[in-house]
Amino acid sequence: MLLLPVRHAAAIASIAAAFGFCLGLSSQTSAQTYPAKPIRVIVGFAPGGSTDTTSRLIAPRLSERLGQQLLIDNRPGAQGNIAAELAAKATPDGYTVFMASASHSINASLYPKLSFHAIRDFTAISNVTSSPFVLVVHPSVPARNARELIALAKSRPGALSYGSGGATSHLAGELFNSMAGVKLVHIPYKSSGPAATDLLGGQVGVMFSAPPAVMQHVAGGRLRALGVTSLKRLSFIGDIPTIAESGLDGYDVNSWSGLLGPAGMPREAITRLNADIAHVMGLAEIKSRLPPLGLEAAANSPEEFAAYLRADVAKWAKVVRESGARTE
DSSP states (O other): OOOOOHHHHHHHHHHHHHHHHHHHHHHHHHHTTOOOSOEEEEESSOTTSHHHHHHHHHHHHHHHHHTSOEEEEEOOOGGGHHHHHHHHTSOSSSSEEEEEEHHHHHHHHHSTTOSSOTTTTEEEEEEEEEOBOEEEEOTTSOOSSHHHHHHHHHHSTTOOEEEESSHHHHHHHHHHHHHHTOOOEEEEOSSHHHHHHHHHHTSSSEEEEOHHHHHHHHHTTSSEEEEESSSSOOGGGOSOOBTTTTTOTTOOOBOOEEEEEETTOOHHHHHHHHHHHHHHHTOHHHHHHSGGGTOEEOOOOHHHHHHHHHHHHHHHHHHHHHHTOOOO
16 A cells, blocks of 8 residues: 655645535535526416416516526416426426416316326425405396305205306305305306306306406496405405305315426425515515406415415315316
8 A cells, every 4th residue: 555645645635625625615506506597387278368477477577586587388278287297297407387276276186087196296386376256146146245145045946057167166166055055056168258248148147257357347237246255355356255254154265376396396496486486476566467367466485385285185176076076
């Protein structure tokens, strides 16, 4: 074995220590450079819808914060399942994320043969917006609040119908039926537009609708608003009580949007994205643009969003099971 003089051994040890320090510093720097390239945001609906609009509203400000472009990738179909599958199978490096919506929770039980699990195959990053519905009726329906609607439905079983243009508004009605012990007959439509048209014409009497689609008609007296589906009132649509406070305690439906990533995302990516979403959703310019879309800012922690998602999936699984709802 070759023996080096003490001074040479000390010098080599010093060089090795310095090299190790540089490697450690390089590793730390690398971890702190996320994101180093553009981030793909998969959206499960066509351009123009609520989830797409939310994504495009926050993308410019979020890009500024992250220092990288956000690329919106619309993959419509199967109520968001096509996009969810792509996101679940993406490399979990923080460069592919999924702008999910309430349909993600509902699809977990509405579609029995999905290739992904709505919770286990995703990383919760942050809730982004909250979007409750408004319960509205045609003026010919003699009810002024949720309590009166329940009493009317009980006195006339099967006589009242409600229209829906999607899974969330459909199951909002089924949850109402289940909790109130009534039977509003579901009339499905391909979208909320035709459903609202038939409501205005009196072909259906009731609808659970996003506020922008109906509030102008409420203001004009063509429809009557009985309550909002969230547990708290919405400041931007006037003094309309919640359904929970006006006849159906605990009733809560929220057509939310939130950012998910594939399971196994790096913690630094989760933390960075969560912090920047919270900042962007707190900007006055963003918050002021949400009410006309029927939205409220709802950023929270990854842990809070994960807990919310678990509860939402469980709630809708019960509604789907009890109502017998199924895909067409």
